[in-house]
């Protein structure tokens with residue numbers, strides 16, 4: 001049977017990770033993989049997470065199955081983070097624990113297909129490179145709306161609005177709440193208000209992917225699109241991930257929140273979502289969710305986590321500034337100011353695939369072919385070398 005299967009090319013990002021690992025040049029720089037790094041190039045376990053794990057080792061008294069929706073206490077905490085405290089107990093919202101943001105997106109896809117099999121989902125051009133295989137692979141019909149202008153290295157806001165104004169009522173629009181992947185460019189608060197007005201006016205179904213909450217401005221600020229829409233639309237889907245803001249990448253922690261027109265519909269939506277989970281992985285993984293739940297409920301740990309999140313956010317901003325300053329010295333004729341205006345870990349540097357290849361082969365500087373960089377790979381120790389290398393291939 002298996003002989004009928006063709007071998008697939010290695011995933012581009014996994015291939016890049018392997019190439020970087022095998023590279024023996026001491027000065028190599030990794031701007032590829034999408035994880036946070038500290039100034040020593042490490043992806044640390046947060047101190048708040050370590051403390052919560054110690055607490056769980058001592059106090060967790062069962063690992064019996066959870067239900068398909070996961071732990072209601074964790075779900076409530078997560079819902080409050082994204083929708084605000086007032087959303088707790090709202091009988092129009094169901095939040096269920098999922099294996100990371102990816103698991104959340106996949107359950108959302110299953111639900112959309114059950115609710116409306118021919119539904120179309122509009123995604124930004126470009127978008128996270130797993131949105132298409134993940135959502136399209138699940139069977140959804142995907143369409144694109146303009147987002148990034150390679151010529152100006154800015155947001156195509158007017159084009160995006162013009163396109164969304166033509167999207168038929170009832171279609172789903174996927175939006176990155178903050179720290180857009182791969183561009184790092186987010187609409188301003190005023191632009192988000194305009195997007196929200198258009199979504200309401202045209203009766204579109206918002207689907208918000210919030211994988212970097214707290215990495216742009218702050219927890220509440222980064223949830224702006226959700227907060228602007230929750231009271232104004234009958235239906236909304238929100239996929240949240242704790243991979244980045246809690247550094248729990250491999251523990252698979254996330255939620256899917258589903259807003260329905262009324263409590264009765266919400267009961268039906270919840271039962272359908274639970275059944276999709278039951279037939280896919282039965283119950284969600286718990287350890288990382290239990291860690292997050294404990295941190296969010298413990299006043300001191302929560303404050304510590306918020307401090308650690310602010311530190312990560314601050315470092316990312318500082319590294320953007322450092323790179324642009326260094327490029328100003330080594331590549332004075334070129335404008336990289338768009339890197340400072342972006343949020344979170346990613347930006348398009350604005351280099352060609354050939355320049356990406358030369359950076360890799362001649363300078364041991366690794367980034368994905370599109371020229372997307374993860375600014376978390378920059379440190380005060382490598383920024384000079386990095387800027388000189390980029391200048392050399394321009």
Ligand SMILES: Cc1ncc(COP(=O)(O)O)c(C=O)c1O
Pocket residue numbers: 034099100101102103128176181209211241242243249253254
């Ligand atoms: C935009 C976006 N959404 C969702 C995810 C999923 O994250 P995870 O499944 O690791 O929680 C990512 C991860 O990189 C992302 O960039």
